[in-house]
Amino acid sequence: MFAPSMTLFHNPASPFVRKVLVLLHETGQQDRVALETVLVTPVSPVTALNEGNPVGKIPALRLADGNLLHDSRVILDYFDHQHVGTPLIPRDGSARWRRLTLASMADGIMDAAVLVRYETALRPADKHWDSWLQEQRNKIRRTLAELEQDTIAELASHFDIAAISVACALGYLDLRHPDLRWRSSNPKLAAWYAEVSQRPSMLATQPPA
Numbered sequence: 107m108f109a110p111s112m113t114l115f116h117n118p119a120s121p122f123v124r125k126v127l128v129l130l131h132e133t134g135q136q137d138r139v140a141l142e143t144v145l146v147t148p149v150s151p152v153t154a155l156n157e158g159n160p161v162g163k164i165p166a167l168r169l170a171d172g173n174l175l176h177d178s179r180v181i182l183d184y185f186d187h188q189h190v191g192t193p194l195i196p197r198d199g200s201a202r203w204r205r206l207t208l209a210s211m212a213d214g215i216m217d218a219a220v221l222v223r224y225e226t227a228l229r230p231a232d233k234h235w236d237s238w239l240q241e242q243r244n245k246i247r248r249t250l251a252e253l254e255q256d257t258i259a260e261l262a263s264h265f266d267i268a269a270i271s272v273a274c275a276l277g278y279l280d281l282r283h284p285d286l287r288w289r290s291s292n293p294k295l296a297a298w299y300a301e302v303s304q305r306p307s308m309l310a311t312q313p314p315a
């Protein structure tokens with residue numbers, strides 16, 4: 107067994123990191139990376155993370171040759187070119203653009219959910235910007251509603267970049283925003299998630315409670 111040749115700068119709560127970990131498991135590449143945990147927030151940057159990564163993104167991937175890749179979309183694409191199975195990001199054609207657009211919807215949920223988490227967990231309560239929080243939550247609700255109405259059959263067809271991204275977004279809502287009770291307005295999504303959350307890749311990458 108070889109030591110991992112790459113380092114993934116990682117936080118176990120990050121849904122963006124989880125997408126990468128799930129793809130690594132789905133493609134049998136999980137032993138290729140060493141995980142380096144980074145406790146970074148918008149008000150506590152980590153100097154080592156900012157080297158070659160001035161925006162301080164996680165996940166970031168240090169390759170064996172020392173080069174650094176970020177963000178999650180780039181790293182996902184990188185690893186999807188490193189295995190011999192069916193690509194989890196379609197290489198071309200309309201499927202590519204559709205699946206990436208579904209993944210972008212999931213990323214939008216994650217963006218809004220992480221911003222709400224930062225605002226509510228890090229900023230003093232008397233400084234919370236309630237109308238901004240409300241609009242971030244509305245983005246999440248609108249996107250969930252569209253996924254519920256239009257995309258369940260597509261998501262259920264295979265566990266690729268689109269499905270991985272939506273599953274990780276829903277997992278993050280469970281972790282940080284149980285108050286949103288997303289299942290009550292999205293029963294089809296809830297049924298789909300109940301199934302995919304039992305995949306070994308999802309179980310192995312569950313965020314800490």
Ligand code: BEZ
Binds near residue numbers: 117119120121220282
């Ligand atoms: C979180 O603790 O919710 C979190 C940590 C890192 C990145 C994103 C979210």
